[in-house]
Amino acid sequence: MQVSSQTTEQIAPQPGTVSTKTAAELAAEISPAREERIFLLLSIFIGIISGLLVVSFRMAIDWLQVLLLGTETGPHRLRLIFVPAAAGLAIALLTKYVFPQVRGSGVNQTKAALYISNGYISIRTVIGKFLLSSLAIGSGHSLGPEDPSLQIGAGVASLISRKMGLSREKLRIFAPVGAAAGLAAAFNAPISAILFVIEEVIGQWSAGVLGSIVLSAVASVVVARSFWGSEPMFRIPVVTELDSRELLAYAVLGLVGGVASLVFAKALGYLRPRLRAQTSWTIFQPAVAGLLVGGIGYFGLPQVMGAGYEAIDQAMHAQFAFKILILLAIFKIIATTLSFSSGTPGGMFAPTLFIGAMLGAAVGSFEKHYFPYLQGSTGSYALVGMGVLFAAFLRVPLTSVFMVLEVSGNYSVILPVILANTIAYLISRALQPVPIFELFTHQDGLYLPSMEEEREDRHDLHFEDALGPINVPVFKGSEILGDARKSVLDAFEKTPGAMAALIQCKDGAWYAATRQELETIFSAMNEETDAKQSLEERLGGERTPTMYPDQSLATALPFFRRWPLIPISNRAMRGALEGVLSQADVIRRYQGN
Amino acid sequence: MIHDGAAFLILTAVTGVLFAVTLFLFRSFSSHRADLAVEASDAGKEALAQHRPHDAIASLREALSYAPNQRDYQLLLAQALGEDGRIEEANNYFLNLREAEPGDGFINLQLARLARQRKLKQQAVDFYRASIFGDWKGEGDVHRRRVRLELADFLIGQKDLQEAQSELVIAASNARSSSDPALDMTIGDAFLQAGDSANALRLYQKAMIDSPRDPVAYEKAGRIAYRQGDFAHAAEWLEHALRESAGNPGSAADPEGDTATLQKNSERLLALAPAAATTRTDRVAREIHNRALAKQRFDACLKQSSTPKSLPSAALQNLAARWTSAVKTTRIALLSDRTTEADLNTLIGDTEILTAQTCGPPKGDDGLLLILAQRNVQPTR
Structure with missing residues (x-):
């Protein structure tokens, strides 16, 4: 803000000098003021357009799911195996020849655009991300739509700000504004989206950009809700009053979540670079991953395919037995590792929530079975479990707490959420020093700023x-x-x-x-x-x-x-x-x- | 400024077009999903009706994936889960639905039934009560009465007869204004199970008035009257029942025998019972007749229980001593002295009871005398 006021002072016209300047010089002089003027308005437009695109993106996924996998939900259908494999092949071909920039989740790509390309995301990447991610998720690959939505939003922001002829500084600022809009619409949770962008994309609170991020996120959520309704993403179960003895169970959940996130991160960290190194058969990797993920679905666990929201809903409403919950968590880790490491475009948010919900519900079921006098519902554990994995795997502790609160609309779970998330986060940090998104950037040969370090300001000497x-x-x-x-x-x-x-x-x-x-x-x-x-x-x-x-x-x-x-x-x-x-x-x- | 104005105009136009396209696609998408949801839910309902809850669950889950907030589907799914034996899942599902509508009668009823299956008595009672006082969409009084009767049935099963009777009294009171013989019969049956034969009889009598040609009400009322020792009404109502059912003998499995036998017994009991006599002379005549029957039965039993090696029991010997004087009592003495008359009736009763215990259950008139004797000992059930 200080910079802009100084700039305004500098460009203030001096009496008698206006007539001597050319129109171009004048435009250059007034440009910063013009950018300030249109900045907030553009943020709203970015939010609206991102919201519309994310609504279309979700529709495309659902439509493709019905079209490709059919309306039945059970296992033992051959199309569960062949559809993801065939879609994987199509995705690989399109990625190689038409949309080379769409691999991965979208979060790192947005960060790379911000820190390397001055916020530039091509329209081709946006289209590619939209089409290929919807095909991947709709065909049953174990990936989620949130991270691609984030990149689509950032792409929209990049395109609009370029067309408006904004300065390089503003182009860079608009990428996270669009990212927040995209994520907010996908999550139907504006606060979580804003916090995620601050925690993981920008890395620090910046008053200059916060207003725009809030405006765009709110605008996109308003648009998304006008289509989908104002209900949260998941039907929230009964959240009972907390018995203080239950905090121990939630601490166990934090422990389990921390370990699970470590396993998940290690699996991705191991498989992803090895598959990327196999350049000769890169084109077949998504197909093979699809075949394996489809196999898991065919032989009894179709819930692990796609984003898995229905299964999360069922876990939150105690619809699975303990053994099934554990199996689902394990196989979701395997399926997502395969899908993501193969380079199939799609996000990590939904799988993370899925694994967290299953583990949470498993801990809740265990508690209910062995300590029936405790009143905590399985749904509460599933809800907290989602936050736990979010904190430990994605390493966004603040977002994880607010996400659970925002999604549940219930503040009575705040204590368990904070406790479990902190334990999981600390375990993850201690045993996996490099956060997963940072690990991916290193594997891709990029060295973007570490958001965890930026947040904690560890190198700021006094x-x-x-x-x-x-x-x-x-x-x-x-x-x-x-x-x-x-x-x-x-x-x-x-x-x-x-x-x-x-x-x-x-x-x-x-x-x-x-x-x-x-x-x-x-x-x-x-x-x-x-x-x-x-x-x-x-x-x-x-x-x-x-x-x-x-x-x-x-x-x-x-x-x-x-x-x-x-x-x-x-x-x-x-x-x-x-x-x-x-x-x-x-x-x-x-x-x- | 002009440039920016034009740019924003174009941006607005693009946003408008994008909105219109998205809206069009969304409507088509929503309508398609709604069709799929209806299709899947219909399949689920059909499976549920055909008692294939497992298939119903799959179909209803599919329906809910297209219409996640459709309450009817959620209720059906929860119901299907319960029918499939997945009690815990069904319970959780209904609990979640109850969170949104805590006063819903149907949900509370389902939760009560699940608690009943899980043998959680107090929880079941609480949910039943919540259902009774809950909200029913249409025919609330009918649903509430049905739930109350179900609660009474549950309480009877739990041997909590006092509570069950209280619920039935309320149900009967609410049904008083209606002239529904079937309902009266149902409540009457429930009263009978709860051990309240007086209220049961009252309900059967109401059903008899409302539906005079219904043999079942008469038969049930006749049986209660018989058990209560009201043989006159028993004979009358059972005869009516037999007449209306065109000779249907009724349930032979009933411990008291079929309707026809019961009716004959009632008439015979009326003929034997001194209390049913219209004059004192007639009563004494019946007592003398009963004395002869009882003495005959006593002698036979004494003979049966006495062997060369053992003497009859002390009770039988005591009874034999009482009979020694009783056989000498004359008709005149009985007519003139009520105490002597009462002593004789007591002796006849004691004889029938003791001989039944010693020598096995009697038949014929002896059996009927035993009934009269027991009625005196235990006048009304």
Whole structure:
């Protein structure tokens, strides 16, 4: 915001100069103001169009599912095997020859567009993502529609902002705006979408872009709800009042979820690069994956095929026995690993929710069987389980908590959600240091910023990290020049290496002076007129800025253009110094010495 | 500014067109899904009607995948799950549905039935009561009465007869204004099962008035009257039942015998019972006749139980001592002294009871005398 105000000031027309500028120069001058003006309005349009496209995308998936897999839901139908295989082959051919950029989920591709291509996502990629993801999910590949929706939204934003001739800076900002819109429409949960984009795409809270993200997410959800209705994605089960003893069971769920997410991530991390290395048969990989996933469906677990929302719903309403829940979780991990590693375009959100719901319901069923006096419903566990996997596998702890709350509309599960998600997240972090999306980017040869690190700001050093002792002479600013000259010259004589000194002024402020500066003052001093003047009066009104130990070290460097040292004050006692900072200290600290 | 204005105009137009296309596709999509949902739900209903709950579950799940918020399908699916023996799943399903409509009579009834299957008595009773006081879409009074009768049936099964009778009293009271003999009969039967024969008889009598040609009401009322010792009514109602059922003998499996036998017994009991005599002379005559029968039965039993090696039991010997004086009691003494008359009737009763215990159940008039004796000991059931 500060930048824009400065810019506005800079372009303010000067009287008498307007007529001398060309129209192009004028347009260039007024361009930033124009972008500010249309920014929010465009965000709404991006939200609406993304919402419409996501509605169409979901329709396409459902339509293809009925068309390709039929209306029956049971196993033992041959088409369960052949359809995903045939669709896999078609997808591989189209990916290779028509839409080469559509592999993967869409999250990393959006991040890559943001950090590498200045927010550029081609229209071909958007179309390809729409068509191939819907074909993959509709034909039964174990993938979800949320991440592709995110990329479709980002693509829409990219296209619109390009057509509007926006600057490179704005093009980059619009990618996450569109991403939030796409995800919000797919999830029917605007808060979760906004948080996900902040946690996983931007990596930090940015006031400049937050307003636009909120507007576009809300606009897209309004559009999606006008078609699908305002009901949440899942029919939420009865969430009973929590018995505090149940927190132990939820902690177990966190543990189980953390381990499951680790297994899932390890499986993907192992298989994906190996399949990508097999360049000679890349074209057949989605077909083989489809065949195997279809096989799982054919031999008894058709629930693992596609996004699996119906199965999630059934798990939340305690429709599966314990053994089936465990089997479904295991085979969903296998099926998704196969589908995703083969390069079939589609998302990881729905499978993650699926696995989490099954594990949660399994823990809930176990508890219900062995501790019947506890009143917690299986549905509550399934609901929390979804959040657990989300936190541990996708490594978005904040989004995971809000997702459960937003999807359930019930805040009584907040304690178990926070507890279980935290445990799962910590286990996942400890045992799988590189988050899954980051791992994929590394496997793809890209090195995008780590959102986990960005969020936690781990490398942001502070003044206290580079602080040195006060080894320069210190003088009182109230001393008259006549007395000061003697003490200054004595001090410099005693410490010949000191090239600067600190002068403590009356109001608790400090002045960091160079030795040369002081020597110049004293050499230019008029014995008759200046002798009674105090040192700080002689130094003028300027003072070295007051800095504190917890401030970011990165902000220190510009000060050394003017000051030889930065005195670091104590926040509780104005004027008392914690130490001093020199340019050499800062550089040494950044060099890791 | 003009450029931006035009750009936004185009953007608005594109958005409008995209909206229209999406809306068109969505309507077509929704209509197709609705058709598929109806198709699948019809198959589910048919399977449910044919008692193929497993197939019904598959079809209804399919229907719900197309119309996830269709309450009717959800109810049918929950019902199918219950019928398929998946009690826990059905229970969870209904509980979730109840969350949305806690006062729904049907859902509470289903939950009560599931709790009944899970042998959770208090939960079943609570759900039954919630169903009775719940919301029924149309014919609420009929549904509520049906549920109340089901609750009473459940309570009878749980041997909680007092509670069952209370529910039946309310059901009967609510049905008082209606002239539905079938309903009266149903409630009457329930009363009978709950051990309240007086209320059962009252309901049967109401059914007899409303449907005088119905032999079943007469037969059931006759049987209750017989058990209560009201042989006059028993004979009358059973005769009516036999007449209306054109000689149908009724249930031979009934412990009291078929209707015809019961009717004959009633008439004979009326002839034997001193209390049924219209004059004192007649009564004494019946007592003398009964004395002869009882003495004959006693002598036979005494002979049967006495062997050369063992003496009859002390009770029989005691009874023999009482008979020694009783046989000498004259008709005049009986007519003049009520105490003597009462003693004789007691002796006859004791004899029939003791000989039945010692020598086996009697037949013929002795059997009927035993009934009279038991009636005196245990006047009304």
